[in-house]
Amino acid sequence: MTGQTDTMMRKFEKVCEIIERYNNDSSKLVPILQAVQEEYRYLPEDVMYYVATSLGIPSAQVYGVATFYSHFALTPKGKYLIKVCDGTACHVKKSIPILEALMKRLKLTEDKMTTPDMLFTVETVSCLGACGLAPVLVINEEVHGLMTPESTIALLDNIIAREEAK
Amino acid sequence: MSNNDKGFVQINGQNVAIEGERNLLELIRKSGIEIPTFCYHSELSIYGACRLCLVDIEGRGLNASCSIKPEPGMKVKTATEEIREIRKISVELLLANHRVECPTCPQSSKCKLEELARKLGITEVRFKKAKLDHPVDLSSDSLVRDPNKCVLCGDCVRYCREIQSIGAIDFAHRGKHTVVTPAFNKDLAKVECVNCGQCAAVCPVGAITVKQDVDKVFAALDNPEKVVVAQIAPAVRVALGEQFGMTSGDIVTGKITAALKKMGFDKVFDTSFSADLTVMEEGTEFLERFTKGEKLPQFTSCCPAWVKFAEQYYPEILPRLSSCKSPQQMFGSLARETLPKMLNVKPENLFIVSIMPCTAKKFEAKRPEFTHENLADVDAVITTQELSRMIEASGLNFMELDPESLDLPMGFKTGAGVIFGTTGGVTEAVLRFAVEKVTGEKLNNVDFHQVRGEAGIREATLEVAGKQVRMAIAHGLKNARKLAEEVKAGKCNYDIIEVMACPGGCVGGAGQPVNFTPGTIKRRAKGLYEADKMLQLHKAQENPYIIETYEKVLDKPGSHKAHHMLHTKYQSRRRISDKGMPLMTGEGTDKLSIKVCVGTNCYLKGSQSILKALTKDIESRGLQDAVDIQATFCFEKCGQAPNVMIGDQLISKCTFDKAREALNAELKKKTS
Numbered sequence: 144m145t146g147q148t149d150t151m152m153r154k155f156e157k158v159c160e161i162i163e164r165y166n167n168d169s170s171k172l173v174p175i176l177q178a179v180q181e182e183y184r185y186l187p188e189d190v191m192y193y194v195a196t197s198l199g200i201p202s203a204q205v206y207g208v209a210t211f212y213s214h215f216a217l218t219p220k221g222k223y224l225i226k227v228c229d230g231t232a233c234h235v236k237k238s239i240p241i242l243e244a245l246m247k248r249l250k251l252t253e254d255k256m257t258t259p260d261m262l263f264t265v266e267t268v269s270c271l272g273a274c275g276l277a278p279v280l281v282i283n284e285e286v287h288g289l290m291t292p293e294s295t296i297a298l299l300d301n302i303i304a305r306e307e308a309k
Numbered sequence: 310m311s312n313n314d315k316g317f318v319q320i321n322g323q324n325v326a327i328e329g330e331r332n333l334l335e336l337i338r339k340s341g342i343e344i345p346t347f348c349y350h351s352e353l354s355i356y357g358a359c360r361l362c363l364v365d366i367e368g369r370g371l372n373a374s375c376s377i378k379p380e381p382g383m384k385v386k387t388a389t390e391e392i393r394e395i396r397k398i399s400v401e402l403l404l405a406n407h408r409v410e411c412p413t414c415p416q417s418s419k420c421k422l423e424e425l426a427r428k429l430g431i432t433e434v435r436f437k438k439a440k441l442d443h444p445v446d447l448s449s450d451s452l453v454r455d456p457n458k459c460v461l462c463g464d465c466v467r468y469c470r471e472i473q474s475i476g477a478i479d480f481a482h483r484g485k486h487t488v489v490t491p492a493f494n495k496d497l498a499k500v501e502c503v504n505c506g507q508c509a510a511v512c513p514v515g516a517i518t519v520k521q522d523v524d525k526v527f528a529a530l531d532n533p534e535k536v537v538v539a540q541i542a543p544a545v546r547v548a549l550g551e552q553f554g555m556t557s558g559d560i561v562t563g564k565i566t567a568a569l570k571k572m573g574f575d576k577v578f579d580t581s582f583s584a585d586l587t588v589m590e591e592g593t594e595f596l597e598r599f600t601k602g603e604k605l606p607q608f609t610s611c612c613p614a615w616v617k618f619a620e621q622y623y624p625e626i627l628p629r630l631s632s633c634k635s636p637q638q639m640f641g642s643l644a645r646e647t648l649p650k651m652l653n654v655k656p657e658n659l660f661i662v663s664i665m666p667c668t669a670k671k672f673e674a675k676r677p678e679f680t681h682e683n684l685a686d687v688d689a690v691i692t693t694q695e696l697s698r699m700i701e702a703s704g705l706n707f708m709e710l711d712p713e714s715l716d717l718p719m720g721f722k723t724g725a726g727v728i729f730g731t732t733g734g735v736t737e738a739v740l741r742f743a744v745e746k747v748t749g750e751k752l753n754n755v756d757f758h759q760v761r762g763e764a765g766i767r768e769a770t771l772e773v774a775g776k777q778v779r780m781a782i783a784h785g786l787k788n789a790r791k792l793a794e795e796v797k798a799g800k801c802n803y804d805i806i807e808v809m810a811c812p813g814g815c816v817g818g819a820g821q822p823v824n825f826t827p828g829t830i831k832r833r834a835k836g837l838y839e840a841d842k843m844l845q846l847h848k849a850q851e852n853p854y855i856i857e858t859y860e861k862v863l864d865k866p867g868s869h870k871a872h873h874m875l876h877t878k879y880q881s882r883r884r885i886s887d888k889g890m891p892l893m894t895g896e897g898t899d900k901l902s903i904k905v906c907v908g909t910n911c912y913l914k915g916s917q918s919i920l921k922a923l924t925k926d927i928e929s930r931g932l933q934d935a936v937d938i939q940a941t942f943c944f945e946k947c948g949q950a951p952n953v954m955i956g957d958q959l960i961s962k963c964t965f966d967k968a969r970e971a972l973n974a975e976l977k978k979k980t981s
Binding site: 151155156193196201203205206 | 478479481482492890920940
């Protein structure tokens with residue numbers, strides 16, 4: 144409880160800081176939302192509302208921007224964000240079987256790409272610019288190249304085992 | 310080509326002079342050629358999305374004419390085979406993305422998509438139908454939003470943002486998932502929408518329509534126990550005729566009365582009567598404030614969209630709003646008080662219908678303060694458009710109806726109550742009362758031309774008995790916002806400010822027939838000024854039935870009884886989203902709620918450090934489960950920041966010690 148409240152307080156202060164850093168300038172909405180998302184790993188509704196109020200713009204406009212860019216997430220993401228590249232090179236090198244293997248192992252569906260325990264979120268991205276390593280996936284900031292469905296599941300099981308040991 | 314320096318554009322082979330048109334579309338339309346558009350409205354910014362206004366410019370190919378400046382020497386073709394085919398494809402694609410239910414759609418026969426499909430001769434849609442499964446938003450008392458019919462022209466979005474400065478709806482999502490929606494996909498009733506309905510007026514299809522209350526009225530008319538009475542707002546009489554082929558501004562009060570009587574209304578009265586009453590109350594209130602020099606400028610309060618707007622964005626100026634109810638609600642109060650006896654009917658069997666040019670009046674009638682003992686002061690509000698539908702549904706030939714006169718006493722009005730329906734009218738009506746009252750002399754020239762006009766913000770000063778009365782008039786909420794900001798900043802010294810949310814005032818209300826023919830609103834306003842001229846009386850204070858009403862019911866203007874019946878209170882709606890940001894959520898039952906304002910003022914005055922210290926204190930004493938802590942937005946006490954709410958107690962100019970003290974007291978109360 145204490146830790147949670149602390150985190151929330153710290154995050155909220157951070158939001159105030161971000162808005163201040165951009166001088167409450169509504170033309171900086173995108174970088175503000177990016178910075179906010181870095182704190183929360185998604186854009187909570189009340190925070191977006193707070194941003195709109197602070198910038199003096201309608202909250203419908205903030206919602207519009209937040210839903211336009213796929214970079215912004217409106218639902219919480221898991222601790223591990225797995226981005227499967229499905230750009231041309233990776234697609235040709237069979238990225239879809241990797242995605243399917245992940246979804247099967249984590250029991251995900253197209254509408255629900257985050258596990259109930261909030262450990263994993265799976266996404267596809269269009270190109271990571273690492274076509275030489277195709278097919279590629281990125282877990283949080285770590286890049287994994289030349290993947291197969293089997294090596295992907297092995298990687299995943301490793302993380303799960305590590306988390307369970309905690 | 311002539312050597313005229315303005316130059317010419319050749320349109321379909323004929324030269325058309327450029328006379329300051331902002332874009333090619335306007336020039337082409339001036340030449341008498343109709344170009345279809347969804348997303349073009351002369352008063353809104355140019356969007357260029359619908360692609361229906363494409364024309365072929367020699368040497369430049371196909372261009373959207375709304376987004377091109379006319380240049381001398383341009384050669385333009387407006388309807389080549391290629392253009393026709395592209396327009397057809399555009400409309401077919403829209404139809405494939407549109408819930409097609411034309412005969413049962415409220416927009417039927419007024420729908421631009423329907424009209425265009427017919428004009429372009431589209432007999433089949435060659436594209437696969439898209440999945441249309443958005444829920445229809447019925448939450449608002451005034452409007453219905455059906456995203457399945459939306460063509461994404463954005464007219465509503467831009468109107469709400471650019472003319473009304475609200476932005477209650479906007480585009481969300483992307484590509485085929487794009488939808489026009491309130492923030493966070495909320496219901497329209499839960500966001501900033503003030504119900505002015507102009508989004509519905511500009512919507513070319515049936516994606517935003519006015520909520521229909523016709524069935525309620527028909528049901529009451531058919532119920533033998535009910536005595537049904539109507540009040541007709543001033544602006545209705547100069548616009549209804551348009552639905553039956555008449556010119557805007559034609560006065561059809563007599564025909565409306567005849568139609569209502571034929572439908573079975575027992576009595577037909579006039580909202581202009583209660584507008585006269587409003588003049589008496591609002592004028593008296595103004596003179597009192599003016600003499601004392603307090604709560605000025607006095608803002609008018611007849612427009613329910615403006616009232617909600619002020620409640621949301623400017624709670625600090627609410628004390629300056631006239632406390633008078635709007636004429637609609639004054640009529641309701643008075644009717645509930647006097648008619649049961651007069652018409653020998655049980656109160657619950659008296660059914661009061663308003664016929665209004667306005668969609669926000671539907672919302673106003675449902676405000677909880679206007680319902681007493683389960684009886685609403687106004688039972689149903691229908692718009693001018695709904696009235697025309699009722700006339701048609703009743704099988705009446707409107708043009709053939711012989712006029713009938715309104716009923717007494719509440720059908721008798723002066724010109725003051727009639728001009729209420731146009732921008733500047735309320736101010737002028739109040740002046741006709743106030744000047745006479747202050748000078749004590751009979752006012753002979755009742756026309757105050759200085760307050761009339763079309764400009765969005767108008768100012769006028771009038772010398773009355775050696776004193777200057779400074780007035781401002783705004784229509785369109787963006788203009789109202791400008792004045793409210795000035796008042797808030799203490800930068801203006803007006804004495805009275807009139808606000809109407811819709812451009813042109815009530816004559817331009819969203820319940821009126823939709824008519825974008827230039828000059829429509831001006832002609833309707835002219836109709837009202839003419840109606841004023843044709844009446845024998847022009848001052849509310851001379852209305853014999855108003856005088857009688859005061860004698861029999863209300864005592865005198867501003868009396869205790871008048872205040873009880875004809876005045877109201879406003880509520881701050883600043884926290885449009887009443888959700889705070891939860892920072893600590895206890896697990897116990899019966900928790901104490903702690904809300905710390907983190908709005909700009911409170912934040913600057915250190916509310917955040919109070920929040921931090923308080924959280925730490927609660928944790929150190931192990932009280933986490935007994936409380937819920939939230940960071941919230943404005944409590945509307947910015948002058949006394951920082952503000953903290955503990956339980957139901959709002960602590961202004963709060964310090965950590967004050968907060969802790971209150972917290973301990975509240976916790977003690979809970980345990981004892």
